[in-house]
Amino acid sequence: MxxxxxxxxxxxxxxxxxxxxxxxxxxxxxxxxxxxxxxxxxxxxxxxxxxxxxxxxxxxxxxxxxxxxxxxxxxxxxxxxxxxxxxxxxxxxxxxxxxxxxxxxxxxxxxxxxxxxxxxxxxxxxxxxVTDYADYAALRGYMHGSAAVIGLQMLPVLGTVVPREEAAPYAAELGVAFQLSNFLRDVGEDLDRGRVYLPADLLAGHGVDRELLRWSRDTGRHEPRITSALREFEALTRGVYRQALPGLAMLAPVSRPCIRTAFLLYRGILDAVARDGYSVLHRRAVVPRRRRAAVAADGLARAVAARLRAGRSPAPCPPHAPAPGTPCPPAAKEVM
CATH class of the missing domain: 1.10.600.10 (Farnesyl Diphosphate Synthase)
Known part of the structure; x- marks a missing residue:
């Protein structure tokens, strides 16, 4: 450091x-x-x-x-x-x-x-x-501790322009969205560790089980039923990103470029998986370097602008939540 x-x-x-x-x-x-x-x-x-x-x-x-x-x-x-x-x-x-x-x-x-x-x-x-999850509700129970709390831990560091408890559900949801992206990208690696994070009922709805995943991983062969299941999991994950999006405008202005950049890059994992034909059982999908550079450059420009405006903008809520009845400044509109 x-x-x-x-x-x-x-x-x-x-x-x-x-x-x-x-x-x-x-x-x-x-x-x-x-x-x-x-x-x-x-x-x-x-x-x-x-x-x-x-x-x-x-x-x-x-x-x-x-x-x-x-x-x-x-x-x-x-x-x-x-x-x-x-x-x-x-x-x-x-x-x-x-x-x-x-x-x-x-x-x-x-x-x-x-x-x-x-x-x-x-x-x-x-x-x-625990090596698998029966349904999405069970997976969400696990992700409260593995992902949602990460967003909640970050929130006091980032600062907010609304009371912290108002922003908290969106921060938790964004932590979940990031982890779901990783679950989709890492299906093959997780399978090698003995774990399947994709809900069993979602897989079964497409005629997929652990044995079929293992067969595809071992043989390198594609299976339309697996692709269909992965596509549904991708759609589910995109829905979580949509739910988390309003939280960006609730963050302190100087923190928004950081989280917006992370939002775009992690969501970009979904694009990379789709572009690679949902081949996550055979290789890891990566966000192209050119795309990463473009998002980072845009984030840097936004970060510089936010810091220049910081002296003229209302102060964000302090790290500790404001006292009851104490309003924070209104959130500025965040444009993706």
């Missing part, structure tokens, strides 16, 4: 600075789309986003990437250790885990509810034993 970002955020303790740098490195290495969008935020807000992402990445790696041959017991023990470290960090502000140290500092600075992190850890634990 650059000294400029840390200095702007008022992070002076050497151990904390090292912890935040560690989180930034995780974001840069694993969350390329997220990292690109984060760079459009004002510098003082970036360390907090890196801390939130770094913790989520660390937990996810325990579940998925602990090492060849790691059994469920070993993964569960590692998650239990992380959970204990999290509880200590949130309670005392201390941890030997850099990602927890940075996360606890961010939670304190922005008043993020500890329950959001506990719900996330519960979802990570579910990934150790």
């Amino acid at each position: 650059t000294d400029r970002e840390l200095d702007a955020a008022g992070i002076g303790d050497p151990a904390l600075r090292a912890a935040y740098r560690h989180c930034r490195a995780l974001n840069a290495r694993h969350g390329k789309t997220y990292f690109l969008a984060t760079r459009l935020l004002p510098v003082e807000r970036r360390p907090a986003v890196h801390a939130l992402y770094g913790f989520a990445r660390w937990a996810d790696d325990i579940v998925d990437c602990l090492g060849p041959g790691a059994d469920t017991g070993r993964r569960a023990a590692a998650l239990t250790g992380l959970r204990r470290s999290l509880e200590e960090g949130l309670r005392d502000g201390h941890s030997h885990e850099p990602v927890v140290l940075a996360l606890a500092d961010t939670a304190r600075r922005y008043g993020i509810e500890p329950a959001l992190f506990h719900d996330f850890m519960s979802a990570m634990s579910a990934d150790l034993t």
